[in-house]
Amino acid sequence: MTDSDRTYLGIDIGTSAVKVVLMNSQKELIAQSCEKYDVSELKEGHIEIDPEIWFQSTEECLHRIFKDQNAECVSVIGITGQMHSLAIVDERLESIRPVIMWNDIRTKEMIGSLKRVFSGFSGGKQLSRTISTGSPAAALCWIREYEPECFSRIYKFLIGPDYLVMRFTGKCVTNYCEASTSCLMDIGSHVWSEQVRKYIGLSESAYPALYGSSEFVGRVRPDIARRFGFRSDARVIAGTGDNAATSVSTGCLEGGYPVLSLGTSGVIVIPTDDIPEDAPGKRILVSVDGRKFICLVQGVIQSNGRTVNWWAKDILGISNLEELEKNINCAKGRKENLLFYPHLGGDKTIYSDPNLRGAFINLGNDTTKTDMYYAVIEGLSFAVRELIEKMQISLERYGSIKVTGGGSNSDLWLQTLSDVLGIVVEKLNGGIGPAFGIALLAMYADHHTGPFEKISDGYVRVNKEYKPDPENHAMLNRKYQKYLRIHKALEYINDSDTVPSDADGSDFSCRA
Template sequence: MYYIGVDLGTSSVKLVLMKDNGEITKVVSKEYDLFFPKTGWSEQNPVDWYRQSVAGIKELISDIKNEEVAGISFGGQMHGLVILDSDDEVLRPAILWNDGRTGEECDYLNNVIGREKISRYTANMALTGFTAPKLLWVKKHEPDIFNRIAKIMLPKDYLAYRFTGVHCTDVSDASGMLLFDVEHKCWSDEMIEIVGIQKNQLANIYESYEVVGTLTSTAAEELGLTTEVKVIAGAGDNAAGAIGTGTIEHGMCSVSLGTSGTVFIASDNFAVDENNALHSFAHANGKYHFLGCMLCAASANKWWMEDVLKTKEFAKEQQEIGELGENEVYFLPYLMGERTPHNDPSARGAFVGMSMNTTRGDMTLAVLEGVTYALRDAVEIARSFGVTVERVRLIGGGAKSDLWCKLVANILDVTVEKLACEEGPGYGAAMLAAVGCGAYATVSEAADKLIRVTDTIHQEPALVEKYNKKYEVFRELYPALKPVYRML
């Protein structure tokens, strides 16, 4: 049998066709428009997601029999606000995760209601990307639309609704709405009251691997599939990606060196960082995870190479780098502000420690080291909870650099593992579909049987010791520069 994983991203939907044995037989991508009505706003039309997903799935299954498809599941961009009226029609364009219009609403939640209360109710603090502040914005600026809301959904859950007719969400994606009691995995009555909505406007909650329904006759006909196909709840993109890397057991960690950088740490137990620097979310395996997000990771290196050095020869530039652990130049990678651990949109990038002896290679290395130090910030918060992080599964464009892999191993003091498959959320979604259809008894069993490590990079004790000392210097730089950022 085959399973379809739908990775609903910000610029495109990627669809993965997976066999029982985990083999990916086909991948299809379909793009859709992204709209910026005003500076800092970011919106999409949910109907575009559905149309392109339908077109992509039809292409995906063109070489197999439709009765061979057993299940569909999702990994989706998180936090986006999708609102439907009483006829299940979309009321307005979806307000996306990277939309920044809700600064006043976040200030209200964090400072008037109080960050401690919000954290007690949801395990997190209000950020501009989250869903609850978006609802408050609609309530204030579009009251006619707010009063017509019948259902509040997340992006991937709109697809699940169009496929099944069921208003559903999963625990991992709901965790990022600031409406969800993460510890008890239920909607927060307190947040519902604060935002001014009704509980029946929210979707039914499922674990990520649970079946929410089967394809309706309309959806089956449009997709070219049968009404026997099961639809499984799926997960937010980070949790789905973690399933796709096998980051499931307590203390396992995956690091993405993509445009942004994420640190995902699986945990058997619920816990909250008292400063809310790490997100505390439910995981797609029925347990929990911590998530740290930095806004510039591989994009910081791309900026340095292409915009400053005017080269695309990334590997050649890295060949000019000298001995590791000796660099006196530090780089703060806050080119777009920062989330974890500072939550400071005014933060900016900086080189510190340059001298007349500083070389081009020193500065290139400083960029790679600076991003990796910032990733360590998130790991250290989890370690402060007593979570032991010893292995990291590294994904994203930066993972292609042997040098960067070595830096991650030694700066984070972990063993780095590289994987055979890097399809991320789409692969994780297909795995969740297989679990929901009974091909595997649990998410852990699926990961054990399907995820394959192809390379391992071990840390070097002497280099770890050098980088521990340098990391302590790095930690002093942001507090020292914070007043300057405010002046800028």
């Protein structure tokens, strides 16, 4: 097989679907497939999935792709996916219980005490600030507390896409990206935290080995090679988390500029050491080779594309969003006082409050469903601005912000975002995302041609620019100041200990 014949698989295990892409050595997409699946929520906030569903869905995608493509040309396989989700396996490498997903909130009552405990450890300030519902450390503490029999059987824990790496190679490993956001690692020293390990009560052997994202874990298992038609020498790299993989495919990791992904959640990432240590946001440790490390700072709007789908599809019953957006009167929406607060499923970065919820404010008898849809888009754009400001990211320094993800297909959303931020929004080409990023890392591992900083050269393109209208920006800026008051108002409303008073300050709670 010549170098020009070699192909590279990128597999992305998402929250609701797996996406598989096949790329050639010229960085051209030659095939792709997607398979959707459902997570379960048997109890409110307990969001889980059988990890074998990930493997079975990947299998469906691979069979479709290799109907028309030659599986023997696959040289390297890269696997990425949702960060934080926790899988545990026994000595036979079989799943002990369903995966606890990244957006699971069963641990919300434990987070306060965990923050206090972790703050006293080495690197505790970072650990205390990072731990939240969905963190692997918190999920392990929950299993120890409520499912001790499962906890006692843990041979290895794995994080998100690590499970599929294990299924393909038989090796239990993770990468520095997944480890650094697990709250199980001392980021400063790049090793697992001994203090956290002892607190949770795991043995050292339960921890997966640490690898750089493009380091080879091993060859595909013989049964996997036979199942899909791979060569026996096809290799698998350790991979990385989906946001880090996206930062590769967008050029963010190499170029040093911010990228916003408008997916199920809204995620902004930027490689930098300049953001103040006390600013909110997770510090992600990214290493391609296991020797050189890059700090990628990440902030999240937890309910983003999901919020749009909730309003348009679940409430309005409309699946064609493009048709719906044609009927939106943006000029009317900007002028109205109608506001939407979008944190339907809590918040991890701005307020670290899993109990935070959304709201429509200033509804009137003349409010229409399209008015409310515009308010949803506007509210999500306000949330992005608040996130960027709280993280102390100076967009003016970069002159624009690059945007990817499913939400970037909405002209309404991107123009509103540009007007809210007062900066150019650049929509990246469609071949962008975690699956493409991990395929690029797989190709890099195979060739090591040129510096890593050139990995996305010729791949990243801006499809369309959205420029802010000064008048609209000024109008939305005034509206944004009102938006910022909503959080305090909701705190006041939801505080059962608060006793309201009338204009003269007297208590009216017990009046007849």
